[in-house]
Amino acid sequence: METILSVRDLKKYFPVKAGLFRRSREVVKAVDGLSFDLRRGETLSLVGESGCGKSTVARLILRLIEPTQGRIMFEGRDITSFSRRAMRPLRPALQIIFQDPYSSLNPRLTVKDIIGEGLRRYQRLEAEQLRERILEIMEKVGLRPEHYQRHPHEFSGGQRQRIGVARSIVLNPKLVVADEPLSALDVSIQAQVLNLLAKLKKELGLSYLFISHDLSVVEYISDRIAVMYLGRIVELAPSDELYARPIHPYTQALFSAAPLPLVGRKKSRIILKGDVPSPLAPPPGCRFHTRCVHRQAVCSESSPPLEELEPGRWVACHFPLGDGRA
Amino acid sequence: MRPDPPVLSLEGLKTFFKTEAGLAKAVNGVSFSLKKGETLGVVGESGCGKSVTALSVLRLVAHPGRIVSGRIMFRGEDLLKLPLERMRQIRGDGISMIFQEPMISLNPAFTIGDQLIEALRVHRRISRSEARDRAVEMLRRVDLPAPEKRIRDYPHHLSGGMRQRVMIAESMLLNPDVLLADEPTTALDVTVQAQVLDVMYRLTQERGTAILLITHNLGIVAESAQRVVVMYAGRVVEEGLVENIFEQAGHPYTRGLLSSIPLPGRGQGGTGEPLVELPGIVPSLFNLPSGCSFWPRCREKRRICEEDEPPLKTLGQDHRVWCWLDD
Amino acid sequence: MFLRRLLKNKMGLIGAGVILANILVALLAPYIATHDPLKIDITNQGALPSEENLFGTDEYGRDIFSRVIYGTRISLYISVLSVLVAATLGIILGSTAGYYGGWADNLIMRVVDAIMSFPAILLAIGIMAVLGGHIYNVVLALGFVYIPWFARVVRGSVLSIKEKEYIEASLAMGGNDLTVLFRHILPNCMAPVIVQATAALAYAILAESALSFLGLGAPPPAPSWGNILSDARNFMLDNALMTIFPGVAITLAVLGFNLLGDALRDLLDPRLK
Numbered sequence A: 001m002e003t004i005l006s007v008r009d010l011k012k013y014f015p016v017k018a019g020l021f022r023r024s025r026e027v028v029k030a031v032d033g034l035s036f037d038l039r040r041g042e043t044l045s046l047v048g049e050s051g052c053g054k055s056t057v058a059r060l061i062l063r064l065i066e067p068t069q070g071r072i073m074f075e076g077r078d079i080t081s082f083s084r085r086a087m088r089p090l091r092p093a094l095q096i097i098f099q100d101p102y103s104s105l106n107p108r109l110t111v112k113d114i115i116g117e118g119l120r121r122y123q124r125l126e127a128e129q130l131r132e133r134i135l136e137i138m139e140k141v142g143l144r145p146e147h148y149q150r151h152p153h154e155f156s157g158g159q160r161q162r163i164g165v166a167r168s169i170v171l172n173p174k175l176v177v178a179d180e181p182l183s184a185l186d187v188s189i190q191a192q193v194l195n196l197l198a199k200l201k202k203e204l205g206l207s208y209l210f211i212s213h214d215l216s217v218v219e220y221i222s223d224r225i226a227v228m229y230l231g232r233i234v235e236l237a238p239s240d241e242l243y244a245r246p247i248h249p250y251t252q253a254l255f256s257a258a259p260l261p262l263v264g265r266k267k268s269r270i271i272l273k274g275d276v277p278s279p280l281a282p283p284p285g286c287r288f289h290t291r292c293v294h295r296q297a298v299c300s301e302s303s304p305p306l307e308e309l310e311p312g313r314w315v316a317c318h319f320p321l322g323d324g325r326a
Numbered sequence B: 001m002r003p004d005p006p007v008l009s010l011e012g013l014k015t016f017f018k019t020e021a022g023l024a025k026a027v028n029g030v031s032f033s034l035k036k037g038e039t040l041g042v043v044g045e046s047g048c049g050k051s052v053t054a055l056s057v058l059r060l061v062a063h064p065g066r067i068v069s070g071r072i073m074f075r076g077e078d079l080l081k082l083p084l085e086r087m088r089q090i091r092g093d094g095i096s097m098i099f100q101e102p103m104i105s106l107n108p109a110f111t112i113g114d115q116l117i118e119a120l121r122v123h124r125r126i127s128r129s130e131a132r133d134r135a136v137e138m139l140r141r142v143d144l145p146a147p148e149k150r151i152r153d154y155p156h157h158l159s160g161g162m163r164q165r166v167m168i169a170e171s172m173l174l175n176p177d178v179l180l181a182d183e184p185t186t187a188l189d190v191t192v193q194a195q196v197l198d199v200m201y202r203l204t205q206e207r208g209t210a211i212l213l214i215t216h217n218l219g220i221v222a223e224s225a226q227r228v229v230v231m232y233a234g235r236v237v238e239e240g241l242v243e244n245i246f247e248q249a250g251h252p253y254t255r256g257l258l259s260s261i262p263l264p265g266r267g268q269g270g271t272g273e274p275l276v277e278l279p280g281i282v283p284s285l286f287n288l289p290s291g292c293s294f295w296p297r298c299r300e301k302r303r304i305c306e307e308d309e310p311p312l313k314t315l316g317q318d319h320r321v322w323c324w325l326d327d
Numbered sequence C: 001m002f003l004r005r006l007l008k009n010k011m012g013l014i015g016a017g018v019i020l021a022n023i024l025v026a027l028l029a030p031y032i033a034t035h036d037p038l039k040i041d042i043t044n045q046g047a048l049p050s051e052e053n054l055f056g057t058d059e060y061g062r063d064i065f066s067r068v069i070y071g072t073r074i075s076l077y078i079s080v081l082s083v084l085v086a087a088t089l090g091i092i093l094g095s096t097a098g099y100y101g102g103w104a105d106n107l108i109m110r111v112v113d114a115i116m117s118f119p120a121i122l123l124a125i126g127i128m129a130v131l132g133g134h135i136y137n138v139v140l141a142l143g144f145v146y147i148p149w150f151a152r153v154v155r156g157s158v159l160s161i162k163e164k165e166y167i168e169a170s171l172a173m174g175g176n177d178l179t180v181l182f183r184h185i186l187p188n189c190m191a192p193v194i195v196q197a198t199a200a201l202a203y204a205i206l207a208e209s210a211l212s213f214l215g216l217g218a219p220p221p222a223p224s225w226g227n228i229l230s231d232a233r234n235f236m237l238d239n240a241l242m243t244i245f246p247g248v249a250i251t252l253a254v255l256g257f258n259l260l261g262d263a264l265r266d267l268l269d270p271r272l273k
Helices: A054-061 A084-093 A111-122 A127-140 A157-169 A187-204 A215-221 A239-244 A249-257 B050-057 B084-090 B112-123 B128-141 B160-172 B190-207 B218-224 B242-247 B252-260 B303-307 C002-008 C010-027 C064-100 C102-116 C120-131 C135-145 C147-162 C165-172 C177-213 C225-233 C241-271
Strands: A003-015 A027-039 A043-047 A069-074 A094-097 A175-179 A207-212 A224-229 A232-238 A307-310 A313-315 B008-019 B022-034 B039-043 B065-074 B095-098 B178-182 B210-215 B227-232 B235-241 B312-316 B319-322
Touching: A003 A054, A003 A207, A027 A054, A027 A207, A027 A232, A043 A054, A043 A215, A054 A069, A054 A175, A054 A207, A084 A094, A084 A111, A094 A157, A094 C165, A111 A127, A111 A157, A127 A157, A157 A187, A187 A215, A187 B252, A207 A215, A215 A239, A224 A239, A224 A249, A232 A239, A232 A249, A249 B190, B008 B050, B022 B050, B022 B065, B022 B235, B039 B050, B039 B218, B050 B065, B050 B178, B050 B210, B095 B160, B112 B128, B112 B160, B128 B160, B160 B190, B178 B190, B190 B210, B190 B218, B210 B218, B218 B242, B227 B242, B227 B252, B235 B242, B235 B252, C010 C064, C010 C241, C064 C102, C064 C135, C064 C147, C064 C177, C064 C225, C064 C241, C102 C147, C120 C135, C120 C177, C135 C147, C135 C177, C147 C177, C165 C177, C177 C225, C177 C241, C225 C241
Parallel strands: A043 A207, A043 A224, A094 A175, A175 A207, B039 B210, B039 B227, B095 B178, B178 B210
Antiparallel strands: A003 A027, A003 A069, A224 A232, A232 A313, A307 A313, B008 B022, B008 B065, B227 B235, B235 B319, B312 B319
């Protein structure tokens, strides 16, 4: 199976502003050594709580921000140090859907302008062809032709998100990064957009990097899931296997904590102690050890690498659960 | 066996907002009761009126909102008829409330100790040092580490989860009969949410406080509540025991909501069965549909749904639905 | 829909009406004025208002009514041009500072701060003293003095809009800096700029009058309102009415812009959230 996106040891450190002349000494380690491959046609999800760095990953992959270290390969090309000009021809193939339907659309533009911006830049189309293409895409995402000249404020949150989806697919991308596309929507609308994303994936042969904090959604739409904690991946596995048998203690706690609309679920919940540490001062060794019930001495000393424990199941833990050693 | 009288009871509550754009019927005839010590989930999406309902109970609805009719019975009195001074005594003491964003409810200019002590001394004649002791004790009960030190912290020193726990502590200081919790965990991470819900549950169990748990998250309701009220566009559409609602939902909206949520095992990379979605969007409160507010989105609607407001139907023990359909 | 809301705002309508009246008067001056505003008539100095001279005459026998009418042209001309100059330069500076940040931001904003540290009128006086009296110099002076207002407002807008996701969306769609600035950022900054412009117009009219009053504005015999006021000063004890007419004209124009500006601020800001 062909790899469309490959990330190796990706790091992004943000310096903490320290005034006009002082050199800043503190850094926020938003992403701290991320590695994964995304295969053509698959949906890989990045899931994690606040501070885990998943939104930063989206921007790194799109090269909207500069990596501090590491490599990003898209369709076999190393785009890690690509300038904006170098990225330009790649843009149609690599698109993004944003989280906030209210700030991701320019309030002064119409649907036609928003979806058409990319078309006008990358394709030489006659006015009539442009119009047809836009209407075609609008229909695909469930918008009606009369929405063509309307402005964002005339739409609901769910419809705005559809406009955002339309914008992202109009240039026939290969990979779409979806950064929390459902988080700002009502539950019933989430289902609509989720169905739409699944349908488009099938119809257009898309690959998705799906970023979310919502485990149910992620489990539904993903082929594989990567669980992130404080800038690193702690576990990576096919989604059904991950749900059935989480190996990393954090993954276990995460799944156990996420409420499901089912009555009578066993209330043996794993309640983690403490809060997510700040990415300004991540704990030494294994990032998770401060909250881990199974921790031992080595956990605070050295950081476990992400290793393939079983075929397709990667875990970064000194004592992975269910491995017999815990 | 005589059933316990409810500790809080809403009857026909209507709260409207008169704005330039028209009259928004945020709460449009809501009735339900909260039993002593129980957790009642109030569930619904944006615009359904659940938050305004809670604010109405404490008469905290700001202009241009106004409670136009109904009764709110608490300890044998109609809260809507009480003089403001009595209402102030009840707030925090008989009925307390916690909100979604603890950063807004906690004053950033004062230490959390000061705020807790003030909350106590407004309602009880006790000395400052005794108030301080009680505050420290309550912080300990909400699992805040090193409470004697924390009491001197300012809100911005604490994380979101901690702040929410401080809010819970503050709201429970006076042993209220009812705790109104308006989306208490929505702004929190999932693992922190579990902690906070756990604390809330434990404390209220110990003291027999009833919780009105307002949320859009059906999962939280399923796991934390005994009974549920489902709201849509300012009205209650279904009410009953949690098992009834989740396993045998009677109202098309409730059923639609439940089928919108992906459950584990159905996914298959998004190539499995599509979720059964609810078509359309929530109606504008300025322009509610005639008859049953849900009919534009209802797959099973009939003519009468567009014309008349649906009647109450009892589906079983402690399971009521407001719908024209027969099951 | 926007028009409907404007029509509901009574103060705004009054303001708009006053400004419209001013514009009409300025355009139709030759048809409204009863005399040649520059024609001197020594035999009719300091006359009180009469049928012949609606507002009376000044110390040179010129008809004050006609002078005030033609003065509208000068006031509007100078204020509109100078605000255009200030706004254009302010937008360029403010958006550069806001968008690129770093040392460009620091440099530009310190220059802007320097300009702002002088009271506007004093600075204008100083510039006029150097440049000499001429209508275009007044435009330049006032245009320069009001740059900071626009620069700051635009910089603030740009800073907040820069963070919006639709900017990232444009970049992700291959947009370059210029595209992002002109197509996405600036159009969304216009609301506060327009509000600021109406305030600046009001101030510019006042400033022009002040400069002319001091003899540093449009050179005589141009009938700017400030000049009319200045001329009338000598006659104040004999014929106070002479000062009132240009004063009222100035007041009305300034009031008009202020009212319209307030109304626009209310109308534009919440809508663009």
